[in-house]
Amino acid sequence: MxxxxxxxxxxxxxxxxxxxxxxxxxxxxxxxxxxxxxxxxAGSGQARVGISGPGGAVPQALAAKLAASGAEVIFADADTVRAELSRGRTDVGLFIDDAAAADFDSGRPAGLAVVMASQSSAQAVMQEVRTAVQAVSMEQRQLAALTGAGIPADQAKDALDRARQLAVAPTVEITDTNEISQEFRGLGRFxxxxxxxxxxxxxxxxxxxxxxxxxxxxxxxxxxxxxxxxxxxxxxxxxxxxxxxxxxxxxxxxxxxxxxxxxxxxxxxxxxxxxxxxxxxxxxxxxxxxxxxxxxxxxxxxxxxxxxxxxxxxxxxxxxxxxxxxxxxxxxxxxxxxxxxxxxxxxxxxxxxxxxxxxxxxxxxxxxxxxxxxxxxxxxxxxxxxx
Structure with a gap:
């Protein structure tokens, strides 16, 4: 031997x-x-979003909405998010500065910088990001309306949470009959x-x-x-x-x-x-x-x-x-x-x-x-x- x-x-x-x-x-x-x-x-079928910015309510709220829609969210510094975008590992990057975070926390309009990657899947992910931003903005306006009517902020948040739990959101189920699409669904890029x-x-x-x-x-x-x-x-x-x-x-x-x-x-x-x-x-x-x-x-x-x-x-x-x-x-x-x-x-x-x-x-x-x-x-x- x-x-x-x-x-x-x-x-x-x-x-x-x-x-x-x-x-x-x-x-x-x-x-x-x-x-x-x-x-x-092929993409993995999961949206990938990178968020850069200080801690606070706005990045957490956006991350929660994106995660609820099935997106993968990563928090990193601005250079890391840009590097991930350039390598095709992230579809959309959200850049939140200190001023935007402070404006959001105080109830004022906040400006966000968004960068989309070059791959074709980024278009669909960008739409998911827009939807998440609109949802967070709507909730913030609802909270501002309730607090403006004299309701304490804590009670207003609890009321909105209970309303969201009681409301039944519409769902859309898409069935793909293409055998090849079904065969390759779930595969990562490499x-x-x-x-x-x-x-x-x-x-x-x-x-x-x-x-x-x-x-x-x-x-x-x-x-x-x-x-x-x-x-x-x-x-x-x-x-x-x-x-x-x-x-x-x-x-x-x-x-x-x-x-x-x-x-x-x-x-x-x-x-x-x-x-x-x-x-x-x-x-x-x-x-x-x-x-x-x-x-x-x-x-x-x-x-x-x-x-x-x-x-x-x-x-x-x-x-x-x-x-x-x-x-x-x-x-x-x-x-x-x-x-x-x-x-x-x-x-x-x-x-x-x-x-x-x-x-x-x-x-x-x-x-x-x-x-x-x-x-x-x-x-x-x-x-x-x-x-």
């Missing part, structure tokens, strides 16, 4: 020592997810892109990492390993484990990085990690096949990139398969990406359980087992082939 782990560790170190992989494995995926999420990512790019780059890194297997054969690394007291079976197992380690490092980095930097919700982490593990096994087995069949590492890298992009696009890693025509949607199930995509979608969007994703896990396990058997057999044959 120690020999297998040693061989796998060597393969992983050789892959990470390639300086080009530092960009393509650790930097480029996160940058691409950021760009895709910023430009095309959630969809993160799951797609996770599958794309894990498979790409694995296939391009097949070049290290070819180099190990060409440069005599495998020959020197076999000269030691190491069997061919251990060598094959070590190479397979090395390919798996490469894929798992890539996938774990993307999953953790997107969760920390972009707040991506992966649902049940244990189930998502299980899907990632099986997909890494499929990717590693595919890399074994490529690295055993080909003798030229540059050609293998080219085929790995081309094949990885084609399979990734066909499996939904570029365009969600929900947008595919019926025929292409059926063909996409020939790729491991589609099965992993469906499993992650169930976990992220529908709080899927292990029972819900068992079919996808079963198919991924069968794909991994088949490709691993083929790759191991081909590698055994290639160990004795002169390069």
């Amino acid at each position: 120690s020999a297998i782990l040693a061989i796998a560790g060597v393969e992983l170190r050789r892959f990470l020592r390639d300086k080009s992989n530092i960009f393509f494995v650790f930097i480029f995926p996160l940058v691409l997810i950021l760009l895709l999420g910023s430009q095309f990512g 959630d969809l892109g993160a799951s797609q790019q996770l599958l794309l780059f894990v498979f790409l890194s694995s296939l391009t990492g097949a070049a290290t297997l070819i180099q190990a054969r060409r440069f005599g690394v495998v020959g020197r390993v076999l000269a030691a007291p190491v069997s061919s079976g251990q060598t094959v197992a070590g190479q397979a484990l090395g390919r798996f380690a490469i894929a798992l490092v890539q996938g774990s980095y993307i999953m953790i990085g997107t969760a920390v930097l972009f707040g991506v919700q992966w649902g049940n982490l244990w189930l998502s990690a299980l899907v990632l593990t099986l997909f890494c096994a499929v990717s590693a087995a595919a890399a074994m096949v490529v690295g055993s069949v080909m003798d030229n590492d540059a050609a293998a890298a080219g085929i790995g990139v081309g094949g990885g992009l084609v399979l990734g696009g066909l499996g939904g890693s570029m365009v969600p398969p929900e947008f595919f025509p019926a025929a292409l949607r059926t063909v996409s199930y020939a790729t491991p990406h589609r099965w992993a995509y469906d499993a992650l979608a169930d976990i992220q969007r529908h709080e899927g359980t292990l029972a819900d994703i068992l079919p996808q896990l079963g198919v991924l396990a069968l794909m991994a087992a088949f490709l691993l058997l083929v790759g191991a057999r081909l590698l055994r044959r290639s160990l004795t082939r002169a390069l």
Whole structure:
């Protein structure tokens, strides 16, 4: 077992020592997810409003109205709210100065500064903010009218609170019959892109990492390993484990990085990690096949990139398969990406359980087992082939 782990560790170190992989494995995926999420990512369906200003009645009253309408409200200083607006993490920013807070507390008209973000969802959030401001203003005028009629302020507030509790506000229920809208409802801005790019780059890194297997054969690394007291079976197992380690490092980095930097919700982490593990096994087995069949590492890298992009696009890693025509949607199930995509979608969007994703896990396990058997057999044959 120690020999297998040693061989796998060597393969992983050789892959990470390639300086080009530092960009393509650790930097480029996160940058691409950021760009895709910023430009095309769907909002979470929840309005996000940032409020900056001193403490007092007006920010609290506005926050209460916005929260009651389902909006997410954050309190921060002006620079932080502007930064959140520029990054697309907040739809509308409310800026309240000391004079406006004092005017509101004293019953005088107060002026508020409002900044709307550039994303399309900000228009609807701005309307929610207007509604909240109008509601707070109306309550303030009602209170002023009662106190102006000689009613003490405390009694006036209690009377207004009781009236609001007795009044039944009209409600509007909107039913969306669009299946695609229903499918993506509740996703965060970066959630969809993160799951797609996770599958794309894990498979790409694995296939391009097949070049290290070819180099190990060409440069005599495998020959020197076999000269030691190491069997061919251990060598094959070590190479397979090395390919798996490469894929798992890539996938774990993307999953953790997107969760920390972009707040991506992966649902049940244990189930998502299980899907990632099986997909890494499929990717590693595919890399074994490529690295055993080909003798030229540059050609293998080219085929790995081309094949990885084609399979990734066909499996939904570029365009969600929900947008595919019926025929292409059926063909996409020939790729491991589609099965992993469906499993992650169930976990992220529908709080899927292990029972819900068992079919996808079963198919991924069968794909991994088949490709691993083929790759191991081909590698055994290639160990004795002169390069």
